[in-house]
Amino acid sequence: MYIINTCAVTAESGRKSAQIIRRALNRGGCVAVIGCYSQLDPTINEIQGVSYIGGNRDKAAVFRKADELLENSRTRYEESFDLSGPGYESLCIGTQRTDVFSTCRAYVKIEDGCNGRCSYCIIPKVRGPVRSRPVAEIISEVQRLAIKGYKEIILTGIETSAYDYAPLSELINIVDGIEGIERLRFGSLSPNTITDGFLTAAADSRKFMPHIHLSLQSASDRILKLMRRPYNKEQMIKKMEMINTRMPDMLISADFIVGFPTETESDFLQTIDFVNAYGLSHVHAFPFSPRPGTAAASMSGKIPARELKKRNEILIEHSRNVKKRILERYNGESVKVLIESIAKGEYRGHTEDFLETKFTSFTQKKIGDIAEVNISSTDGEYLIGRSE
Numbered sequence: 001m002y003i004i005n006t007c008a009v010t011a012e013s014g015r016k017s018a019q020i021i022r023r024a025l026n027r028g029g030c031v032a033v034i035g036c037y038s039q040l041d042p043t044i045n046e047i048q049g050v051s052y053i054g055g056n057r058d059k060a061a062v063f064r065k066a067d068e069l070l071e072n073s074r075t076r077y078e079e080s081f082d083l084s085g086p087g088y089e090s091l092c093i094g095t096q097r098t099d100v101f102s103t104c105r106a107y108v109k110i111e112d113g114c115n116g117r118c119s120y121c122i123i124p125k126v127r128g129p130v131r132s133r134p135v136a137e138i139i140s141e142v143q144r145l146a147i148k149g150y151k152e153i154i155l156t157g158i159e160t161s162a163y164d165y166a167p168l169s170e171l172i173n174i175v176d177g178i179e180g181i182e183r184l185r186f187g188s189l190s191p192n193t194i195t196d197g198f199l200t201a202a203a204d205s206r207k208f209m210p211h212i213h214l215s216l217q218s219a220s221d222r223i224l225k226l227m228r229r230p231y232n233k234e235q236m237i238k239k240m241e242m243i244n245t246r247m248p249d250m251l252i253s254a255d256f257i258v259g260f261p262t263e264t265e266s267d268f269l270q271t272i273d274f275v276n277a278y279g280l281s282h283v284h285a286f287p288f289s290p291r292p293g294t295a296a297a298s299m300s301g302k303i304p305a306r307e308l309k310k311r312n313e314i315l316i317e318h319s320r321n322v323k324k325r326i327l328e329r330y331n332g333e334s335v336k337v338l339i340e341s342i343a344k345g346e347y348r349g350h351t352e353d354f355l356e357t358k359f360t361s362f363t364q365k366k367i368g369d370i371a372e373v374n375i376s377s378t379d380g381e382y383l384i385g386r387s388e
């Protein structure tokens with residue numbers, strides 16, 4: 001049985017989702033489709049042979065129906081796609097059944113949906129409004145994960161910054177007190193999340209790791225306004241400075257959208273300057289992708305595909321150079337790495353500040369161990385070293 005959790009965040013991810021559905025159908029067996037793409041695009045219902053179509057509400061229903069679907073894969077079910085219903089709906093794959101996942105890092109979803117109105121984004125339409133998960137539920141899930149042996153928790157959501165059941169600083173304090181968990185991170189955060197309260201909790205925490213990923217999208221005020229992002233460049237700079245002052249060892253990575261409609265060379269260069277000036281440790285660069293149903297899709301001034309590709313490559317190149325300089329600073333340093341995979345005598349994992357590291361070791365180690373690694377070189381992507 002194939003259960004395909006589709007994505008619609010960009011036109012490309014929608015295309016890939018449809019491709020994977022067709023590939024699964026060609027292989028035979030029972031195919032169930034859930035997630036954003038099916039929520040968004042009713043044409044998916046026209047793909048012949050799919051046994052089950054669900055949107056984003058009650059995704060777990062497909063597991064409850066699995067036996068029935070397998071017995072008679074010709075039966076076709078369609079679940080309600082209404083997102084206006086009850087509050088946060090937990091999806092516990094990988095947490096209730098942690099025994100089937102050999103890993104030491106776990107994503108804990110703390111909210112669903114978004115009330116934002118960014119002009120390029122289809123997410124509020126397919127995920128509905130913000131529903132935050134009660135603190136008590138988060139605590140019990142993290143405790144369960146700790147008992148299962150997970151060392152690192154990533155608190156995440158569709159728009160993690162929109163979590164409104166309690167301040168994020170409270171979640172930092174709570175996870176800090178849960179025995180067994182050694183590392184805490186958040187998924188992508190809006191710069192508006194960076195407040196004194198948040199940084200105080202992060203700086204006081206023994207477990208909050210010195211790395212933050214921000215969704216910035218552009219460093220041009222004109223473009224940020226067209227994107228309807230809830231901050232401007234001055235505020236972005238202020239947040240970067242707050243982080244650098246309170247936690248000078250913190251590495252910051254970010255998302256940027258390249259080639260938003262009407263983006264000029266000068267707008268683009270402001271983003272490049274920002275990446276260089278603030279030494280971002282990693283950049284996820286997304287070429288603008290118009291999503292039907294969003295305000296940006298019908299904006300004039302689209303950037304030609306070739307220029308879009310060129311700008312994306314330029315941003316990636318600058319980001320690589322910045323990252324290489326950061327990685328080179330670690331030569332001769334000792335770092336702590338959570339071991340996430342082992343293959344042919346090579347260990348891989350992330351440092352506390354979220355740099356990918358590969359190393360060999362004199363003594364045998366296992367996944368989930370935190371190793372002290374002496375760094376001797378870098379290949380521009382990874383830190384490379386050796387552990388005792």
Ligand code: SF4
Binds near residue numbers: 122123
């Ligand atoms: S805040 Fe994030 S999820 Fe919400 S509309 Fe903007 S980009 Fe989309």
